[in-house]
Amino acid sequence: MKTETIEKILNFLDAKEGKEIPRKWFESIKRLKFINDLENHPDGNQYRYEGHLFLYDSNIKKLPNDLYVDGLFDLDGCKRLTKLPDNLYVGGYFSIQETNITKLPDNLYVGNDLHIYGTPLADKYTDEEIREMITSKGGTLIGKIIR
Secondary structure, three states, X not given: OOHHHHHHHHHHHHHOOOXXXXXXXXXXXXXXXXXXXXXXXXXXXXXXXXXXXXXXXXXXXXXXXXXXXOOOEEOOOOOOOOOOOXXXXXXXXXXXXXXXXXXXXXXXEEOOOEEOOOOHHHHHOOHHHHHHHHHHOOOEEOOOEEO
């Protein structure tokens, strides 16, 4: 069943039937819809997110190229995500802990620290190699690499 349909049913029950629907259900539906929108956003059009973006422990599989996150970006535990998009801008810290990400994208900008604990990157590369990987592909890491 589509998330929009489930959301309509929950809204109807809440408004018309006076049923107490836990708010966490509504938040779960919104999160699923948001993840679906991100995964299906067409490449070539920048996707801007103003504020902090928390997708930790989600089942997201793909992020759009040209993703701009104004605040911090937390992808901890997103095991199905194996690749980061090119032209990724993160204004705050960027956390990819406990993911299966094996390489860093072209034009990665991180305005604070990069958290890589529990990734293949942390197991395979030194901090210097990771920093070189970022800069050689046109990117910038302002902060530290946190393992």
